[in-house]
Amino acid sequence: MPELPDVEGFRKVLESCAKGKIIQRVDVRDTGVLHGMSTGQLRDALEGRRFTEPERHGKWLLARTGGPTLVLHFGMTGQLVCSHPDDAAEAHDRVLFTVARDRQLRYRDQRKLQGLWLADDESEVARLLERQGPDAMAVNRKEFEAALTARRGSVKTALTDQSVLAGLGNLLADEILWRAGLRPTRKAGDLTEDDCGRLYTHMRRTLRSAVAAGCVPPRDSWLTGHRDDPAPACPRCGNSLRRSRLAGRGTVWCPQCQ
DNA sequence: CCAATTGTTCATAT
DNA sequence: TATATGAACAATTG
Numbered sequence: 001m002p003e004l005p006d007v008e009g010f011r012k013v014l015e016s017c018a019k020g021k022i023i024q025r026v027d028v029r030d031t032g033v034l035h036g037m038s039t040g041q042l043r044d045a046l047e048g049r050r051f052t053e054p055e056r057h058g059k060w061l062l063a064r065t066g067g068p069t070l071v072l073h074f075g076m077t078g079q080l081v082c083s084h085p086d087d088a089a090e091a092h093d094r095v096l097f098t099v100a101r102d103r104q105l106r107y108r109d110q111r112k113l114q115g116l117w118l119a120d121d122e123s124e125v126a127r128l129l130e131r132q133g134p135d136a137m138a139v140n141r142k143e144f145e146a147a148l149t150a151r152r153g154s155v156k157t158a159l160t161d162q163s164v165l166a167g168l169g170n171l172l173a174d175e176i177l178w179r180a181g182l183r184p185t186r187k188a189g190d191l192t193e194d195d196c197g198r199l200y201t202h203m204r205r206t207l208r209s210a211v212a213a214g215c216v217p218p219r220d221s222w223l224t225g226h227r228d229d230p231a232p233a234c235p236r237c238g239n240s241l242r243r244s245r246l247a248g249r250g251t252v253w254c255p256q257c258q
Numbered sequence: 259c260c261a262a263t264t265g266t267t268c269a270t271a272t
Numbered sequence: 273t274a275t276a277t278g279a280a281c282a283a284t285t286g
Contacts, residue, residue, distance in 0.1 A: 003264065032282090059265075076265050077283080092283095111282040113265060153275055162266080169264055216264080248277065250262085262285085272276075 002059060002074035004136055004167030005210035010072075010080035011056045014063055014105065017082035018051040021099035023065070030094040033107065033115035042095075045118055046070065051099065058132050058166025062125065068118055069125050075113030081106050136167035137207055144203075145196045148188045155191065155199075156184035157247045168203075170249045171216045171224050176203050178223040183258045184244075184251050227252040 002010075023046045028039040037045075049065040056062070061080070063070040072080070077092075085104040089096065095116060097105040107116065119125040134143055147165060151158040158164050159173040168176070177184050179202040182195060191199070210216045218225040223241075226232045227250075232241040234254040244251050 006264085073265080075282090076263070078265095109282095110284075111263090111265095113281060113283095151275090157276080160265095171264055248279095249264090260286100263283100266281090268278105268280085270277085270279100272274100 002076070002078055003169035003172050003210075003216060004056075004059060004207060005172075005213065006079075006215050007056055007059050007061055007074060007167075008137075008211050009214035010074065011054050011061055013080045013082055014051065014054045014061070017103055018097065018099040018105050019053060020050065021103065022050050023047055023097055023099055025096075025098040027096040027098070028094070029089060029096065030112070032112045033094040033109060035115050035117045037118045042116070042118060045120075046097070057129055057135050058162055059169070060129060060132070060166075068120050071117040071119055071125065071128050072107065073114035073117075075109065075111060075115075077111045078107065078109035078114060081108055131163050132166040133162060133164045134166065136165050136203065137211070139165065141197070141200050144200050145193070148196060148199075149191060151188040153188060154184060154246060155182060155186045155188040156251065158188040160247060160249070167207075170251075171227070172206065172210065174227065174252050175216060175223050176206050178252075178254060178258060179206060181258055184246050184253055223252060223254075 026043045026046050031039060045068045049067050052064045052066055054063050059073060061072040083104045083106055084102055085098050092110045093106045093108050095107040099105060117128055119128055133147060148158050156173050156177060159168050180199045216224050221235050226235060234241050234257060237256045239254060239256040241252050242255050
């Protein structure tokens with residue numbers, strides 16, 4: 001699930017649930033999600049600290065404390081939820097942060113593809129994010145165009161490559177390309193200035209709606225709402241959508257509109 | 259048992 | 273070097 005809009009939603013969960021609150025207790029129920037630290041090290045680093053304004057870059061969430069920064073990635077199935085400490089932990093609640101008598105932030109993840117990192121200072125934060133391109137929400141038109149046209153591969157591969165542009169995943173890339181009327185297989189380097197402009201505009205519009213919804217919404221008018229239909233039809237022209245495989249991922253597109 | 263799944267990374271091939 | 277591909281990671285579903 002988690003692409004940029006989902007992670008932005010998790011950032012808001014962290015903000016409303018825990019910003020300004022002191023971390024009273026850290027409970028690790030599954031050490032498999034900890035990267036490069038032990039339970040004790042995580043506790044020692046965070047307990048007694050206060051969560052400050054959280055940040056997001058691409059699909060990464062930075063939980064700052066004024067001291068060490070907790071860095072989170074949600075893989076395909078992770079989420080961040082705000083619960084009551086007395087609520088029974090669910091099977092996939094991996095780490096619990098008690099921040100008030102009645103508030104507990106939970107890192108929940110079914111598959112444990114990513115997890116939690118701890119950065120002692122800004123240079124360690126930078127090291128963790130060093131391979132990330134500009135954030136898809138923050139990038140300006142010129143940077144966007146420069147990043148894309150420098151690529152020789154397909155435009156979909158470029159859009160989902162986090163080192164080119166950070167935040168777009170498989171669903172968003174298909175959705176944006178469909179709206180912009182561009183085939184996923186088009187070479188990024190062959191895009192005209194007009195193509196790039198359209199792509200940028202649709203990326204921003206799509207992101208804005210998806211961030212408002214907290215996910216890439218499976219609406220009827222969106223391509224995403226039909227990609228799992230048995231015989232998917234294009235919500236714009238009604239023709240059958242085509243499925244293929246690109247960059248190792250399931251890709252859906254409309255041969256008529258794109 | 260097989261394939262597939264929204265993400266990332268690594269090895270290998272081109 | 274840059275890019276493409278498939279495997280691996282883990283867990284679950286069809």
